[in-house]
Amino acid sequence: MATRSSKLGAQNGINRMTAIESKNSINQPIEIVFKFLADFNNHERLMPPNISDWKSTADEASFSIQQMAKLALKMQSRTAHDTIIMVPAEKPPFDLTLSWKLRAITPITTEATFTITADLNMMMKMVAAGPLKKLTDFQTTKLQEELER
Numbered sequence: 001m002a003t004r005s006s007k008l009g010a011q012n013g014i015n016r017m018t019a020i021e022s023k024n025s026i027n028q029p030i031e032i033v034f035k036f037l038a039d040f041n042n043h044e045r046l047m048p049p050n051i052s053d054w055k056s057t058a059d060e061a062s063f064s065i066q067q068m069a070k071l072a073l074k075m076q077s078r079t080a081h082d083t084i085i086m087v088p089a090e091k092p093p094f095d096l097t098l099s100w101k102l103r104a105i106t107p108i109t110t111e112a113t114f115t116i117t118a119d120l121n122m123m124m125k126m127v128a129a130g131p132l133k134k135l136t137d138f139q140t141t142k143l144q145e146e147l148e149r
Helices: 007-012 030-037 040-046 122-147
Strands: 017-026 051-056 060-065 069-079 083-088 096-106 109-119
Touching: 017 122, 030 040, 030 096, 030 109, 030 122, 040 051, 040 060, 040 122, 109 122
Parallel strands: none
Antiparallel strands: 017 109, 051 060, 060 069, 069 083, 083 096, 096 109
C-alpha cells in the first residue's frame, strides 16, 4: 500500500490520499486486455461474490456491496491500449478513483495494474484499506483467469 502526497496535504500536514494497487501479467496482447477492460459490461466477471444487483452499460455500472453500500461508477477516460480511469457516478462516502494501467511486456503478454486511490482519514484507512487491497488483488487475478481461458 502506497500513500501519495498532494500539495494541499503537504501544506496542512494531512495526507489522506491512499493508493492501493495490484498487478498481474496476462498472456494476451495489450489490445485484447484493453478492449475487455474498456467495457463495463465485462467488469461484472471481475467482481467478488459479495457484489450483487449488477447493472451496466459500456460506460457505467452500479452494484451493491453486501451489507455495506451501493456504488455507481462511470468511465472517466480511456486512453487506447494504456489507461482506463473510472470514477463514482454519484457521491460516494469518500472520494475515489479506480484505474487500470496497461503495459505491453511482449507482443502477447500484458502487465495490468489496478489502482484504487481513495481519500481516507485515518479511521477509514484502518477499516477500508484491507478490503480495498483484497479487491485489487481479486480483480487482477480474475482478469488473468478470464482472459487466459
